[in-house]
Amino acid sequence: MLSKKQKDLIAEIWEGLISVADDIGADALLSVSCVPRSVRRMFASYPGTKTYFSHLDISHRSAHLLSHGKKIVLAIAEGAKDISQLTVTLAPLQTLHAYQLRIDPTNFKLFSHCMLVSLACHMGEDFTPEAHAAMDKYLSAFAAVLAEKYR
Amino acid sequence: MVVWTDFERSTIQDIFSKMDYEVVGPAALTRCLIVYPWTQRYFGNFGNLYNAAAIMGNPMVAKHGTTILHGLDRGVKNMDDLKTTYAELSVLHSEKLHVDPDNFKLLSDCLTIVVAARFGEAFTAEVQAAFQKFLAVVVSSLGRQYH
Numbered sequence: 001m002l003s004k005k006q007k008d009l010i011a012e013i014w015e016g017l018i019s020v021a022d023d024i025g026a027d028a029l030l031s032v033s034c035v036p037r038s039v040r041r042m043f044a045s046y047p048g049t050k051t052y053f054s055h056l057d058i059s060h061r062s063a064h065l066l067s068h069g070k071k072i073v074l075a076i077a078e079g080a081k082d083i084s085q086l087t088v089t090l091a092p093l094q095t096l097h098a099y100q101l102r103i104d105p106t107n108f109k110l111f112s113h114c115m116l117v118s119l120a121c122h123m124g125e126d127f128t129p130e131a132h133a134a135m136d137k138y139l140s141a142f143a144a145v146l147a148e149k150y151r
Numbered sequence: 152m153v154v155w156t157d158f159e160r161s162t163i164q165d166i167f168s169k170m171d172y173e174v175v176g177p178a179a180l181t182r183c184l185i186v187y188p189w190t191q192r193y194f195g196n197f198g199n200l201y202n203a204a205a206i207m208g209n210p211m212v213a214k215h216g217t218t219i220l221h222g223l224d225r226g227v228k229n230m231d232d233l234k235t236t237y238a239e240l241s242v243l244h245s246e247k248l249h250v251d252p253d254n255f256k257l258l259s260d261c262l263t264i265v266v267a268a269r270f271g272e273a274f275t276a277e278v279q280a281a282f283q284k285f286l287a288v289v290v291s292s293l294g295r296q297y298h
Contacts, residue, residue, distance in 0.1 A: 117279060129185040
């Protein structure tokens with residue numbers, strides 16, 4: 001599915017994002033990480049996605065929003081370390097999403113798009129078409145694996 | 152009738168006024184052809200689209216990218232009647248070019264990413280939402296005359 005070159009590109013991008021955060025500290029993970037921002041972008045552009053969070057406080061920079069964004073980025077980063085093992089890595093999350101969260105999978109696409117936008121804002125010219133293609137492919141694969149136990 | 156808030160109107164005008172059409176247009180189209188290679192099906196007579204480098208260096212792609220962005224400019228100048236503005240182009244894309252309207256969304260997503268990369272952190276969640284709303288209405292208008 002993903003070529004070796006694409007897997008390397010993805011691993012490189014995620015390592016770059018996570019390591020910058022490590023240097024600056026935990027707080028910075030939340031401000032430097034593009035994921036809490038992706039969640040905010042998704043809520044702004046696709047208001048229907050907010051319906052899954054009626055039980056949480058998802059206002060700007062709320063603790064819930066930041067911690068949730070962090071969970072997502074760590075899962076995506078973990079998966080990027082060995083893309084061939086996605087089904088194994090995501091097994092617990094598959095169960096969670098299938099039996100508890102039951103988020104309609106179209107939303108995964110919306111979130112992926114917002115992640116790509118955040119990456120573009122963060123990386124500027126470095127978010128080349130090749131990097132974009134590889135990341136889009138990876139996030140699609142990630143979303144597909146996440147929804148595998150739905151039915 | 153689409154209702155635009157003052158923020159949305161000014162945001163969209165602002166983005167397009169700061170845009171270099173000859174750079175952003177080609178960048179968006181080349182990105183679309185690279186990230187979604189099946190879109191190349193509509194450009195059989197554009198010559199070499201064999202790999203990313205070829206696509207990025209292809210003058211016909213660049214020219215067409217600029218054309219597309221000027222087409223969007225028309226919409227920016229007629230935000231209150233996008234349906235009429237794009238009626239003719241919609242017929243063209245349906246009857247003559249036979250383009251699957253799903254492709255309009257792919258291109259608009261790529262354009263969003265190109266604009267995001269250029270604006271950086273200034274492309275906030277709210278700015279993105281306004282920009283995407285505009286593109287969504289354009290995309291819808293372009294698909295309207297299909298039957």
